[in-house]
Amino acid sequence: MPKIVDHNLRKKQIAEASWRVILEQGMEGATVRNIAKEAGLSLGALRHYFSTQDELLEFAMKLVMERATDRIEKIAVKELPPKDMILKILMQLVPTNPETLAEMEVWFTFISYARHKQVNMDLPHDRIYQGMTKLIRSMDQLKLLRKDLNIDLEIERLYALVDGVAIHALMEKERMNQERIYELFVYHLNSIWVEEQ
Amino acid sequence: MPKIVDHNLRKKQIAEASWRVILEQGMEGATVRNIAKEAGLSLGALRHYFSTQDELLEFAMKLVMERATDRIEKIAVKELPPKDMILKILMQLVPTNPETLAEMEVWFTFISYARHKQVNMDLPHDRIYQGMTKLIRSMDQLKLLRKDLNIDLEIERLYALVDGVAIHALMEKERMNQERIYELFVYHLNSIWVEEQ
Incomplete structure (x- = not known):
């Protein structure tokens, strides 16, 4: 069914044009008209899709x-030692290159806009919270975590850490670069992991 | 000089009207005209101040x-045990009541707006980073910190944690309430503090 594939691709x-x-222009510029122009479509053609x-x-x-x-699923299917895999997954959740910085910027701009417009969209706000829950519980099952931890609060702490790092990576690109972020995640995980498996 | 006091008060x-x-309206509504109206001033009177x-x-x-x-300076002058004071200061950096939630919302909306407008304002973005540096260094000097910590990365970790918690307090008010935030900060500090002084 090539028709459907084309439809989804279009x-x-x-979306990428938006x-x-x-x-470039912030949410104020994100009108259907401007997006159609950026995508090289007529307004009518765009309305066919949205x-x-x-x-x-x-x-x-x-x-x-x-x-x-x-990106995370591609890592999850790899044959990697658990600690390496966890670190690689965390690195996907924060912006570390032009592509992911742009994604984060778009997301941040949109969230701020949507709050004031009272736009009621079905957006998975807490997807990262669920992801952190899964990650910490997996570490626990794999006996990677120290015995004296509070699992519930470790989830909350990792969740806050990841989103705080993401914001700083966006706002303070030079200081909070890929190396620094990696160093911080390794440091944090080492503080909760058992020394040797 | 009552004239100057009145000027600053006005x-x-x-600013509070803005x-x-x-x-209510997001940054799109924050025109000089709308702000003057909200403040109960004529446009000319407002232009006298800004x-x-x-x-x-x-x-x-x-x-x-x-x-x-x-708020932080008011706490810093109190006679409090160091650990209590540090916790109270951290609690001032995240929104936990209607007043501080509104402040955070305004800040968040503005930062997002300013990024796209390329507004070049002299805003102290890294004030909290400096504050965390001071806080961790004080704990170190007071011998409150465990010996095996990396001070530089503990500053970075606390900074990310505080800003992550602030964002979650704004976005997920019900789950990330004052009690939960306090519990998380106590948990984090207990993980870096020595057991007994």
């Missing part, structure tokens, strides 16, 4: 999450 | 920082 291209508009601006923006934001999820 | 009242406008919108917004954002700094 929707992704439109990211570029948001990055009938409202909210529908388009919701799709564009879900695509940001989907790309991060895809 | 500027604060205008917060209310931002909270000649441009950027000047007004810069003042309003600095006032958010100033209020947090004032």
Whole structure:
């Protein structure tokens, strides 16, 4: 069914055009008209894929999450020692290169906008919280964690750490670069992991 | 010099009016006209205090920082055991009540806006990083910290933790309430503090 594939591909291209508009002009510029222009489509053609601006923006934001999820799934299927895998997964949750910095910037801009517009979109706000829950529970099952930890609070702590690092990576790019972030995650994990397996 | 006091008081009242406008309408609504209306002033009267919108917004954002700094300074002069004081200071850096939630919301909205407008304001982005540096170094000098810590990375970790918690307190108010935040800070500090003084 090549028709459907093309349809989905076109929707992704439109979503990516909306990211570029948001990055350049902020949410104020993210009108259906501007996005159509950026995507090289007529307004009518764009409306064929998304009938409202909210529908388009919701799709564009879900695509940001989907790309991060895809990167993580690619790591999860690899044959890696558990500690290496956990570190690699954490590094996918924070912006460390131009592509992921742009994704984070779009996400941050959108979240701030959506709060004031009272846009009621079905966005997975707590996806990272669920991810951290899974990660800490896996470490616990693999007996990687020290015995004296409070699992519930370790989830909360890792969740706050990851989002704090993500914000700092965006706001203070030079200081909070990939090396520094990696160093911090290794340090944190070493503080909760048992010394040797 | 009552004239000067009145002038400063009026500027604060205008800044607070701009917060209310931002909270209700987002940055798109934060025009000089709307802020003047909210403050109950004519446009000409407002221009007497702030000649441009950027000047007004810069003042309003600095006032958010100033209020947090004032709250912390009030704690710092109290006669408190060091560990209690440190916990109380950390609790001032995250939104835990309607007043500080509103401050955080205004700050968050503004930061996101300023990034796209390329507004070049003299805002103390890294004030909290400096504060965390001071806090961790004080703990070290007071011999409160475990011997095996990396001080530099403990500053970075506390900084990320505080900002991550602040974002979650804003986004997930119900789960990340005052009790939960306090519990997490106590847990984190207990993991780096020596058992007994």
